[in-house]
Amino acid sequence: MKIGFFDSGIGGLTVLGHALKILPFADYIYYADIEHLPYGEKTKSEVRQYVQNGMDYMAEIKVDAVVIACNTATSAAGVKLRKNYSFPIIGMEPAVKPAVAYCKEKGKKVLVLATSLTLREEKFSKLVHRLDATEMVDTIALGALVKFAEQFEFDTLAVNQYLEKKFAPLDLSDYGAVVLGCTHFPLFNNVLQQLFTKETVFFDGSVGAINHLADILEQKGVAPSLDDKIKFVITNGKLPPSDVDYKKILQAYVHSIH
Template sequence: MKIGIFDSGIGGLSVLYEAMQLLPHEQFIYYADEKHVPYGEKTREEIIGYVDEIIQFMIDHNCKAIVIACNTATSAAVALMRKKYDIPIIGMEPAVKKAVDLYGNQKVLVCATPITVKGKKMLDLVERVDKDHLVDLVALPKLVRFAEKQEFNSDEVLAYLKEALSKFDFKEYGSLVLGCTHFNYFKDSFHQLLPHVHLLDGNRGTINYLMKNIELENLESSVEYYYSAKRVSGEELKRIERYLERLKNMKDIGI
């Protein structure tokens, strides 16, 4: 049986990349809901409908577990989906606790989409782990659209980040949590602007949790890619490969 991983677009490929490193003998389906990206600009009700449809697709395609590789979709829908479906459904959780535990002597900035920043799941997480009131939140909605256009460190991207982060005094911050899987493609841009700040994401923690909730198999590794239920091939597959190559290159240089 397969492991399903999905996102509103290509952000969740960073979660798939982590899964392929840690689970080399599993088979995957990756589903990018390109018809509806970005989720961060949709209503909660719309997102719940999209997620429900995708999970049913994954079940119909023989998945034994499903990873919602999207913080926005997790915030909006994971609790409802776990009640509805009798299959392990793993959501994303921003690495806020890890940031507080590792760098809690300094402030922590969490970057995410507007729905994630305002969502009850995020606010409950911060309340639970931020005992010293060190965590701040900021929404960076434009980064999702930049990522979908494969525009990662252009002058426009850097100008957007500088403006969005200008109100924070980064001498006070020790870490920056990437609370959207699309944001992982911009690690080099964040590092360029904030070289002394530690960057954290929730990808490894998500896959570690997945591993605890599935029976591992010894299969020949494979991935099937879908854009909104349509099997990917040709130029679309080449596009996906470029994103995966970018993730690999950033890992190779230690970002």
């Protein structure tokens, strides 16, 4: 089976990492649109066009399915594009539902971390409203983390100072759960977890998305590959990273998840 992954940069590697564990016998094509990142600062129409370009490429190489491994791209384009392609397109959704369920039992609040575009989308506000969780869900846009990640800065002084400044107005002990609403953010797990209490649980939507992908492929009767391999497609940027950079990040993340 041939599975495409689409993201603005390296964030989708956190989703691909889970795919390698759940669906190890597949050929993966990872499309990183670094030429246009960060998506969180773009307009909805711009992001939609970037995603369509990526999906057109996936159609050309005849993939069996695509994961839009980017919350921002899913919010801006996922629903609109699904009807245009013959292959299944699986998107990302912030794991607000399980986080809210967990915190209702604990009497705690939920903090959602995402890009500004994801947070201002009607899709997100409707999700929170549908869960009757408006009063218990707080949000913070952390778009700069995407830029730090693309520079391979995950635990630098600048990263720590940025997070401390963003979180300064909050009492972090109020939160029983943190939702990582951008696929770049799990790359900062170690730094983020140090800022919250040990009891705080972190949620992201990667495992749910990959389990959904596995179910769809099984329903379609797609046969696994005889051997697994990964191909990286990186759009031109000012300083395009190499396959080696991406493979190092992916390998480190796979080793960090259980």
